[in-house]
Amino acid sequence: MKTELISTVFLSEKRKNTLIMLLNGPATIDEIKQSINGTTSAIMAQVKILIEQGLIEQKDDEYRLTHIGQIILKKIKPLIEALNVVEGNKEFWDSRDLSAVPDDLLDRIGDLGDVTIHEPDLNHLFEPPKELLVSLKSSANVCTFYSYFCPTCPCNYSELAKNEVNYNLILTKPVYERLRDEYTDQYNAIMQSQNSHLFVCHEQIITPGAISVTDDLMLLSFFNKKGFFDHKKVISFEENARQWGHEFFLHYKENAEQIK
Structure with missing residues (x-):
């Protein structure tokens, strides 16, 4: 039976x-x-x-x-x-280092639902996906985590701050220091915004490449199993995926110190 x-x-x-x-x-x-x-x-x-x-x-x-x-x-x-999430993009998931994901979220990876894998061409390697840029312009609430430096991101950060979007940004210490030291105007815009909150993640915690959660989108990136960042990103527009991504973000917020 x-x-x-x-x-x-x-x-x-x-x-x-x-x-x-x-x-x-x-x-x-x-x-x-x-x-x-x-x-x-x-x-x-x-x-x-x-x-x-x-x-x-x-x-x-x-x-x-x-x-x-x-x-x-x-x-x-x-x-x-x-199975639907993994089998749909098995080669991608086989190559990812998922050690940064808490066990309870790994158990619920099916919540990501219908995902697409964004793999930019050589001319757009260091640019966020268009889907994310469009979503940022219309969202009232944004949560972002980065453990690598994206050259175009400081302008995106400061734009959210200037528009007084409810924005929470977590960076690893090296990324934070580069933002503070090399992008002074953008850094000051974030720090002066009443609705923007900047955090630095504790150095000892294992991190993914990036997490972004907006009002209608969730984006994830992970290092591959060799420890390299290959610019591939997971995107989902499903509500359960956004909730999953928000919980993942909060995991790092709980292990971060706010910059005031």
Whole structure:
């Protein structure tokens, strides 16, 4: 039975997606069909299997998870979401050093949802992705962490400060010192802003490359397993991803000292 249930869930995308959909509540065949893009006959064949395995049941014209189905799906859903994130960009995740991510967030990496991997060309290596720049212009709340120096970022930092965006910026000590010593005008704009808060991360803590969370976007970058930064970045626009990124940012804020 254990093998049968695992096979029932994982060996058919239609079955798996139907079960995940029904976690949100009962649905008719037409609603299931619209959600998972299949023909009525194809979906009915998979629904029949799910009923036979005791994972769903029919009441009137609607299908819903059984109690057993709810128990199993609540446990399996995080695994499915994690697999979707990793398998979609397996080569990228295989090459990342994820030691900076707290265990509880690694367990929830499926929260990143539908991600894209941004890999700039040689002419834009040291520029933030356009998606981030667009988002910064319209966001009222921004959290940013950097452990490497991006030459275009001081202007972006100061622009947020001048616009009195609710802005929290965490830098490693070397990055902070370069900002302070070489970009005086931008540094002063940040320090003079009532809504900008600058922090320096403790030197002993393991850090990723960058974290940015805006009102509608989350961006992450990690060093590769050889310790190099290759400019590849993870971008997601999903709400759960932004919450995940915000918690990741707070992990570093708790291990940082505010500059006043």
